[in-house]
Amino acid sequence: MTGTTPARARRGARIAALLVFVLFFPRPALAQGWDLSLGVAAVTEPVYPGSDRSYVAPTLDFRASSSRGAWSWSASLLQGVDVTWFDPDRGLLVGLNVNQGDERHSDVYSVAGFEIEHGDETRRLLAGSPSLSNAVNTTVTLGTLTPIGIVGGAAAYHPTEVEAGGDDELRHGALFSLLHMISVPVGQRFEVATLAQLEFMDGEFARAWYTAVESNDLHGPFAAGAGLRDLRLAAQLRFVATDRVSVSSVVVHTRLLGDAGDSPYTVTRDQIAASVQADYRF
Numbered sequence: 243m244t245g246t247t248p249a250r251a252r253r254g255a256r257i258a259a260l261l262v263f264v265l266f267f268p269r270p271a272l273a274q275g276w277d278l279s280l281g282v283a284a285v286t287e288p289v290y291p292g293s294d295r296s297y298v299a300p301t302l303d304f305r306a307s308s309s310r311g312a313w314s315w316s317a318s319l320l321q322g323v324d325v326t327w328f329d330p331d332r333g334l335l336v337g338l339n340v341n342q343g344d345e346r347h348s349d350v351y352s353v354a355g356f357e358i359e360h361g362d363e364t365r366r367l368l369a370g371s372p373s374l375s376n377a378v379n380t381t382v383t384l385g386t387l388t389p390i391g392i393v394g395g396a397a398a399y400h401p402t403e404v405e406a407g408g409d410d411e412l413r414h415g416a417l418f419s420l421l422h423m424i425s426v427p428v429g430q431r432f433e434v435a436t437l438a439q440l441e442f443m444d445g446e447f448a449r450a451w452y453t454a455v456e457s458n459d460l461h462g463p464f465a466a467g468a469g470l471r472d473l474r475l476a477a478q479l480r481f482v483a484t485d486r487v488s489v490s491s492v493v494v495h496t497r498l499l500g501d502a503g504d505s506p507y508t509v510t511r512d513q514i515a516a517s518v519q520a521d522y523r524f
Contacts, residue, residue, distance in 0.1 A: 276308045283320070283519035289351040291344055291451065292498060292508035295364060299353045303519065333387035335394065343376030343400060346451070346507075370456035371507065372406035383421075391424030396439075402450045415447025417471065435478045443471040443502065452505035461506035470500035486523045492516060 281303035307316035322341025348368040385394025425435040452466035480490040496513040
Protein backbone atom coordinates (compact mmCIF):
# COMPACT_ATOMS: atom_id res chain seq x y z
CA MET A 243 0.00 0.00 0.00
CA THR A 244 1.24 3.50 -0.78
CA GLY A 245 1.11 6.78 1.10
CA THR A 246 -2.00 7.76 -0.85
CA THR A 247 -4.18 4.94 0.52
CA PRO A 248 -7.62 5.92 1.88
CA ALA A 249 -6.59 4.94 5.42
CA ARG A 250 -3.62 7.29 5.42
CA ALA A 251 -5.64 10.00 3.73
CA ARG A 252 -8.20 9.73 6.55
CA ARG A 253 -5.47 9.92 9.15
CA GLY A 254 -4.11 13.10 7.55
CA ALA A 255 -7.60 14.59 7.38
CA ARG A 256 -8.23 13.89 11.06
CA ILE A 257 -4.91 15.42 12.10
CA ALA A 258 -5.66 18.51 10.00
CA ALA A 259 -9.14 18.76 11.54
CA LEU A 260 -7.65 18.43 15.03
CA LEU A 261 -5.20 21.28 14.38
CA VAL A 262 -7.91 23.53 12.99
CA PHE A 263 -10.14 22.78 15.98
CA VAL A 264 -7.48 23.41 18.62
CA LEU A 265 -5.91 26.51 17.05
CA PHE A 266 -8.79 28.39 15.49
CA PHE A 267 -12.29 27.12 16.28
CA PRO A 268 -13.19 27.19 20.03
CA ARG A 269 -13.42 30.91 20.85
CA PRO A 270 -15.09 32.13 17.63
CA ALA A 271 -17.50 29.20 17.68
CA LEU A 272 -18.47 29.76 21.30
CA ALA A 273 -19.01 33.44 20.55
CA GLN A 274 -21.41 32.47 17.75
CA GLY A 275 -23.48 30.22 20.04
CA TRP A 276 -22.05 26.84 19.04
CA ASP A 277 -21.74 24.01 21.57
CA LEU A 278 -18.31 22.36 21.51
CA SER A 279 -17.28 19.06 23.08
CA LEU A 280 -14.21 16.86 23.25
CA GLY A 281 -14.66 13.09 23.49
CA VAL A 282 -12.44 10.14 24.34
CA ALA A 283 -13.74 6.79 23.11
CA ALA A 284 -12.97 3.10 22.75
CA VAL A 285 -14.41 1.51 19.61
CA THR A 286 -14.69 -2.09 18.40
CA GLU A 287 -15.95 -3.19 14.99
CA PRO A 288 -15.25 -5.84 12.31
CA VAL A 289 -12.09 -5.33 10.25
CA TYR A 290 -14.34 -5.22 7.15
CA PRO A 291 -18.11 -5.74 6.61
CA GLY A 292 -18.69 -9.48 6.85
CA SER A 293 -15.47 -10.37 8.67
CA ASP A 294 -15.39 -12.66 11.71
CA ARG A 295 -12.49 -10.67 13.17
CA SER A 296 -12.78 -7.38 15.03
CA TYR A 297 -10.46 -4.79 16.49
CA VAL A 298 -10.56 -2.52 19.53
CA ALA A 299 -9.06 0.97 19.29
CA PRO A 300 -9.01 4.20 21.31
CA THR A 301 -9.94 7.37 19.45
CA LEU A 302 -10.74 11.05 19.92
CA ASP A 303 -13.84 12.91 18.83
CA PHE A 304 -14.53 16.60 18.45
CA ARG A 305 -18.05 17.84 18.01
CA ALA A 306 -19.54 21.24 17.23
CA SER A 307 -23.31 21.73 17.19
CA SER A 308 -25.84 24.52 16.98
CA SER A 309 -29.56 24.98 16.41
CA ARG A 310 -32.03 27.63 15.37
CA GLY A 311 -35.75 26.98 15.43
CA ALA A 312 -36.51 23.68 13.70
CA TRP A 313 -32.96 23.47 12.29
CA SER A 314 -29.90 21.92 13.91
CA TRP A 315 -26.36 21.40 12.65
CA SER A 316 -23.43 19.38 13.93
CA ALA A 317 -19.96 18.34 12.79
CA SER A 318 -18.03 15.47 14.39
CA LEU A 319 -14.84 13.60 13.52
CA LEU A 320 -16.60 10.29 14.20
CA GLN A 321 -20.18 11.04 13.10
CA GLY A 322 -19.51 13.38 10.18
CA VAL A 323 -21.71 16.36 9.30
CA ASP A 324 -25.42 16.37 10.20
CA VAL A 325 -28.12 18.83 9.18
CA THR A 326 -31.59 18.17 10.65
CA TRP A 327 -34.98 19.84 10.34
CA PHE A 328 -37.56 18.67 12.87
CA ASP A 329 -41.01 20.16 13.37
CA PRO A 330 -42.70 18.55 16.41
CA ASP A 331 -46.02 20.26 15.64
CA ARG A 332 -46.20 18.61 12.23
CA GLY A 333 -44.34 15.53 13.39
CA LEU A 334 -41.89 15.67 10.47
CA LEU A 335 -38.15 14.99 10.39
CA VAL A 336 -35.69 15.56 7.52
CA GLY A 337 -32.03 14.75 8.02
CA LEU A 338 -28.84 14.88 5.96
CA ASN A 339 -25.62 13.12 7.03
CA VAL A 340 -22.24 13.14 5.27
CA ASN A 341 -19.72 10.73 6.72
CA GLN A 342 -16.82 8.44 5.83
CA GLY A 343 -17.69 4.92 4.72
CA ASP A 344 -16.09 1.46 4.76
CA GLU A 345 -13.10 -0.05 3.04
CA ARG A 346 -11.81 -3.54 2.31
CA HIS A 347 -8.34 -4.54 1.16
CA SER A 348 -6.94 -8.01 0.60
CA ASP A 349 -3.82 -7.54 2.75
CA VAL A 350 -4.46 -4.84 5.37
CA TYR A 351 -7.19 -3.14 7.36
CA SER A 352 -7.30 0.28 8.99
CA VAL A 353 -7.46 1.07 12.72
CA ALA A 354 -7.60 4.77 13.65
CA GLY A 355 -5.90 5.59 10.36
CA PHE A 356 -3.08 3.05 10.75
CA GLU A 357 -2.76 -0.02 8.53
CA ILE A 358 -2.50 -3.51 10.08
CA GLU A 359 -1.96 -6.73 8.18
CA HIS A 360 -4.75 -9.28 8.00
CA GLY A 361 -4.27 -12.70 9.54
CA ASP A 362 -3.32 -15.59 7.25
CA GLU A 363 -6.87 -16.96 6.95
CA THR A 364 -8.35 -13.57 6.03
CA ARG A 365 -5.63 -12.93 3.44
CA ARG A 366 -6.33 -16.32 1.86
CA LEU A 367 -10.05 -15.59 1.77
CA LEU A 368 -9.60 -12.15 0.17
CA ALA A 369 -6.86 -13.24 -2.26
CA GLY A 370 -7.68 -11.90 -5.71
CA SER A 371 -10.44 -9.60 -4.44
CA PRO A 372 -10.42 -5.93 -5.47
CA SER A 373 -9.51 -3.16 -3.05
CA LEU A 374 -12.64 -1.22 -2.08
CA SER A 375 -12.83 2.24 -0.62
CA ASN A 376 -15.95 4.27 0.13
CA ALA A 377 -14.28 7.51 1.24
CA VAL A 378 -17.54 9.39 1.87
CA ASN A 379 -21.25 8.65 1.74
CA THR A 380 -24.34 10.82 1.91
CA THR A 381 -27.60 9.79 3.59
CA VAL A 382 -30.99 11.52 3.47
CA THR A 383 -33.54 10.48 6.11
CA LEU A 384 -37.27 11.23 6.15
CA GLY A 385 -39.38 10.42 9.19
CA THR A 386 -42.68 11.10 10.89
CA LEU A 387 -43.37 11.24 14.61
CA THR A 388 -45.79 8.56 15.82
CA PRO A 389 -46.90 7.39 19.30
CA ILE A 390 -44.21 4.66 19.11
CA GLY A 391 -41.36 6.90 17.95
CA ILE A 392 -40.10 8.12 14.59
CA VAL A 393 -40.89 5.89 11.61
CA GLY A 394 -39.44 6.58 8.19
CA GLY A 395 -36.96 5.71 5.51
CA ALA A 396 -33.51 6.63 4.26
CA ALA A 397 -31.59 6.70 0.98
CA ALA A 398 -27.78 6.66 0.95
CA TYR A 399 -25.35 7.27 -1.90
CA HIS A 400 -22.19 5.14 -1.55
CA PRO A 401 -19.63 5.86 -4.28
CA THR A 402 -17.08 3.04 -4.05
CA GLU A 403 -13.68 3.05 -5.69
CA VAL A 404 -12.87 -0.45 -6.95
CA GLU A 405 -9.22 -1.21 -7.69
CA ALA A 406 -8.40 -4.51 -9.40
CA GLY A 407 -5.40 -5.43 -11.51
CA GLY A 408 -4.11 -1.86 -11.54
CA ASP A 409 -7.41 -0.49 -12.91
CA ASP A 410 -9.65 1.88 -10.93
CA GLU A 411 -13.41 2.09 -11.33
CA LEU A 412 -15.97 4.14 -9.43
CA ARG A 413 -19.20 2.27 -8.63
CA HIS A 414 -22.15 4.53 -7.84
CA GLY A 415 -23.91 2.30 -5.32
CA ALA A 416 -26.97 3.12 -3.22
CA LEU A 417 -28.63 1.78 -0.08
CA PHE A 418 -32.28 2.22 0.91
CA SER A 419 -33.82 1.46 4.29
CA LEU A 420 -36.93 1.43 6.44
CA LEU A 421 -36.32 2.49 10.03
CA HIS A 422 -37.75 3.10 13.47
CA MET A 423 -36.13 5.36 16.08
CA ILE A 424 -37.12 6.22 19.62
CA SER A 425 -35.46 8.10 22.48
CA VAL A 426 -36.73 7.79 26.05
CA PRO A 427 -35.47 9.67 29.13
CA VAL A 428 -34.95 7.50 32.21
CA GLY A 429 -34.95 9.76 35.24
CA GLN A 430 -33.14 13.08 34.97
CA ARG A 431 -29.67 11.86 34.00
CA PHE A 432 -30.17 8.82 31.74
CA GLU A 433 -31.46 8.58 28.20
CA VAL A 434 -32.03 5.42 26.13
CA ALA A 435 -32.30 5.50 22.34
CA THR A 436 -32.90 2.60 19.94
CA LEU A 437 -32.82 2.09 16.19
CA ALA A 438 -34.26 -0.72 14.06
CA GLN A 439 -33.37 -0.62 10.36
CA LEU A 440 -34.03 -2.92 7.39
CA GLU A 441 -31.65 -2.13 4.56
CA PHE A 442 -31.71 -2.85 0.81
CA MET A 443 -28.86 -2.51 -1.73
CA ASP A 444 -28.93 -1.75 -5.43
CA GLY A 445 -27.04 -3.78 -8.03
CA GLU A 446 -23.98 -1.49 -8.19
CA PHE A 447 -23.43 -1.70 -4.44
CA ALA A 448 -23.94 -5.47 -4.47
CA ARG A 449 -21.48 -6.02 -7.32
CA ALA A 450 -18.84 -3.82 -5.71
CA TRP A 451 -18.92 -5.34 -2.22
CA TYR A 452 -20.26 -8.90 -2.50
CA THR A 453 -19.51 -10.24 -5.98
CA ALA A 454 -16.47 -12.55 -6.22
CA VAL A 455 -15.18 -12.51 -9.79
CA GLU A 456 -12.05 -14.59 -9.18
CA SER A 457 -11.81 -18.00 -7.54
CA ASN A 458 -9.17 -18.94 -4.98
CA ASP A 459 -8.47 -21.99 -2.84
CA LEU A 460 -11.26 -21.04 -0.38
CA HIS A 461 -14.15 -20.11 -2.70
CA GLY A 462 -15.42 -20.00 -6.24
CA PRO A 463 -17.02 -17.14 -8.19
CA PHE A 464 -20.20 -15.52 -6.86
CA ALA A 465 -22.53 -13.01 -8.51
CA ALA A 466 -24.38 -10.69 -6.10
CA GLY A 467 -27.47 -8.76 -7.10
CA ALA A 468 -29.82 -6.12 -5.73
CA GLY A 469 -32.00 -6.99 -2.75
CA LEU A 470 -31.89 -7.20 1.02
CA ARG A 471 -28.59 -6.25 2.59
CA ASP A 472 -29.06 -6.35 6.38
CA LEU A 473 -31.19 -5.93 9.46
CA ARG A 474 -29.66 -3.59 12.03
CA LEU A 475 -30.55 -3.12 15.69
CA ALA A 476 -28.80 -0.43 17.76
CA ALA A 477 -29.10 0.87 21.30
CA GLN A 478 -27.51 3.84 23.04
CA LEU A 479 -27.37 4.61 26.75
CA ARG A 480 -26.33 8.14 27.71
CA PHE A 481 -25.56 9.35 31.22
CA VAL A 482 -25.33 13.07 31.95
CA ALA A 483 -23.01 13.34 34.93
CA THR A 484 -22.81 17.16 35.07
CA ASP A 485 -23.64 20.11 32.85
CA ARG A 486 -20.31 19.54 31.10
CA VAL A 487 -19.57 15.81 31.39
CA SER A 488 -21.51 12.93 29.83
CA VAL A 489 -20.82 9.25 29.12
CA SER A 490 -22.47 7.19 26.39
CA SER A 491 -22.36 3.58 25.22
CA VAL A 492 -23.54 2.27 21.85
CA VAL A 493 -24.04 -1.33 20.68
CA VAL A 494 -24.98 -2.17 17.08
CA HIS A 495 -25.89 -5.66 15.88
CA THR A 496 -26.11 -6.18 12.12
CA ARG A 497 -27.39 -9.36 10.47
CA LEU A 498 -26.31 -9.58 6.81
CA LEU A 499 -29.10 -10.87 4.56
CA GLY A 500 -29.58 -12.03 0.98
CA ASP A 501 -26.54 -12.02 -1.27
CA ALA A 502 -24.67 -9.91 1.29
CA GLY A 503 -24.90 -12.84 3.70
CA ASP A 504 -24.24 -15.49 1.03
CA SER A 505 -21.13 -13.82 -0.42
CA PRO A 506 -17.91 -15.80 0.06
CA TYR A 507 -16.37 -12.68 1.58
CA THR A 508 -18.93 -12.83 4.41
CA VAL A 509 -17.45 -15.13 7.04
CA THR A 510 -20.17 -14.42 9.58
CA ARG A 511 -23.57 -12.87 8.97
CA ASP A 512 -23.72 -11.39 12.48
CA GLN A 513 -21.65 -8.23 12.91
CA ILE A 514 -21.17 -6.44 16.24
CA ALA A 515 -19.88 -2.89 16.67
CA ALA A 516 -19.73 -1.05 19.99
CA SER A 517 -18.27 2.04 21.60
CA VAL A 518 -17.93 3.74 24.97
CA GLN A 519 -17.33 7.48 24.97
CA ALA A 520 -16.84 10.22 27.56
CA ASP A 521 -17.47 13.82 26.46
CA TYR A 522 -16.53 17.15 27.97
CA ARG A 523 -18.59 20.15 26.88
CA PHE A 524 -16.81 23.51 26.77
